[in-house]
Amino acid sequence: MKILYLNGPNLNLLGTRQPEIYGRTTLADIEAAVRAKAIPLGITIDFRQSNHEGELVTWIQQARGTADAIVLNAAAYTHTSVALRDAITSSEVPTVEIHLSNIHAREEFRHRSLIAGVCKGQIAGFGMHSYLLALDAAITVKVNA
Helix, strand or coil: CEEEEEECCCHHHCCCCCHHHHCCCCHHHHHHHHHHHHHHHCCEEEEEECCCHHHHHHHHHHCCCCCCEEEEECHHHHHCCHHHHHHHHHHCCCEEEEECCCHHHCCHHHHCCCCHHHCCEEEECCCCHHHHHHHHHHHHHHHCC
């Protein structure tokens, strides 16, 4: 099984960007934790980050036929990107939306996710553990597909 983890804008700054919201854990720390959990399960992880919406769209499109599931932290694009929504729909790859913080407990504009309606589910508010919970969710959606 192969799971594609995609991370959107500013997530490369984790550990230093607004630690009161996102904590001090870096994206590299999160990737290491995901891989440590996936390896014993025989799951291959492809972990990527981009600040560019078009690159994320391309990666989602390329996942068709190569990935069994996508775990997507679209970050700010969650609330603005019809392009990501359309790419998820077109790829036909089961996608799990994740967020480090609870987007529903933050500013009003963050309460609306444009991608939620085309994802299998959403995990938010558990910090780094959102990524680990998403691994379980991705396995579940693939097994039940």
